[in-house]
Amino acid sequence: MKLWIPFAAAAGVFVGAAIIFGADWDLPPVDTDQIGYRGSGMYHTLDREDQAALKLANVAPEPPYEADPEGDRAKDVYENVQVLGDLSDDQFTQFMASITEWVAPVQGCAYCHNEENLASDEVYTKVVARRMIQMTQHVNEDWQAHVAQTGVTCYTCHQGQPVPANVWARNLVPGEKGTGLGWSGGQNIVNKAAGNTSLPSNALESYLLEDKPIRVHSLTALPNGENPNTTKETESTWALMMHMSESLGVNCMTCHNSRAFNDWDQSPPQRVTAWHGIRMARDINQSFMTGLAPVFPDNRKGPEGDVLKVGCATCHNGVQKPLYGVSMLQDYVDSLGSKTNTDVPDFTTYKPGETTTMSPAKTTSLEPAIGAGEGATALASAD
């Protein structure tokens, strides 16, 4: 009797089911767009179902109402407005309503404020939010090589959640810390940051926080001793490339002609934008995210205790241009379009629940008596 037949059939059914329901495979129908010259094999393959879901998920909200730019300035009306002081009172109030919708729609104003004393900086999220305003202004003014006139707002990353959906943190996989099983090089465990592959899990740290070289290509078919890179570096580059492709919902062809991955002349213009994007993400992480470490509580940090960081998917959320290229910034040019106050407070002095004013000029956390006094007067005047 041929016993192997039913076994083979059963195995076939299992594997088939696993492919369809388990693995991240797409069922037809798909659409293909030609994006390069005929014969160069440069196509985009897009799954219709996925595209429909992405379209629904990436919609830019309208401003709550149109704000009047005339009238008293926020810095004259309020007590502790350090970055947005030049907005009109109406613009400032509208901005507060907008960031509440963008970052904490469920929790409301209280997510960042002691509602008895809106001027106080005692809630850590307010201190983070102020730095995030500076960060967004910096991206819109200094990184137009990447974000163009489209720009970004808080919604680009947050999309209605206090913690953006796509962030990353340092994650040394087991085995790397010496369990006696050898050194895995951060590989062989599926990780989201490397585009759901088991390529090196620490690649984003090397390229989007540190400044390790990304280019690994040899210029000759056979080794001539000029290229010092080994397979190990190549794998890390590949992990970054998978992260970038997955983040934008594209394939390698969007930025490369695969017959010469290294050659800029044969690459689509998107590759240049991406080059700036790598530097921008690194700058955001180095200049803004890591510095906020003393302010974030432990439950907002990664498994290794570092702050959650920005990758390509943080803004792109699976689409080639965030929010399909719709510019929310055009309605918030006065608040987020350019840098206003770039001073950085000393975040190591921050004490949640105690620090009433977090500013570069003062060290209120060292003078609790004064801090408490200020809070009390503010409370009195708020009534």
Ligand code: HEC
């Ligand atoms: C995501 C955090 C966040 C949310 C949510 C938020 N705010 Fe603010 N708020 C801030 C920050 C940051 C400042 C300080 C801005 C600056 O320094 O330029 C501020 C300042 C203020 C001030 C000025 C207080 C003073 O006297 O200095 C008022 C008033 C205010 N917010 C009202 C509101 C209201 C009303 C809501 C809800 C509709 C709200 N905020 C929601 C972060 C937030």
Ligand code: HEC
């Ligand atoms: C480039 C992406 C990006 C942009 C733009 C951005 N944020 Fe963030 N934001 C992050 C990341 C990443 C975190 C870290 C989350 C963590 O560690 O909890 C964060 C954290 C925060 C938190 C702390 C949330 C918590 O629960 O701990 C607040 C509040 C916040 N952002 C407000 C804002 C505001 C307001 C704006 C716009 C002025 C803004 N963000 C723009 C990426 C962004």
Ligand code: HEC
């Ligand atoms: C969003 C654009 C983008 C996508 C998608 C992309 N790349 Fe890249 N790739 C770049 C950029 C930009 C560089 C150069 C990075 C630098 O020098 O900082 C690069 C560099 C490379 C290099 C090194 C080239 C050299 O000169 O050594 C290789 C190899 C590579 N990519 C392969 C891939 C593969 C494979 C894929 C698909 C899995 C891919 N890339 C997807 C933008 C992209």
Ligand code: HEC
């Ligand atoms: C702070 C948010 C933000 C981050 C982080 C970010 N991008 Fe972008 N990116 C944008 C915006 C906004 C645009 C749209 C610019 C425009 O309208 O031309 C864009 C456009 C692009 C484009 C051009 C798309 C096209 O078809 O013209 C590429 C490619 C790209 N990003 C790649 C990347 C890569 C790769 C990373 C990570 C290394 C990254 N981006 C990180 C905001 C971001």
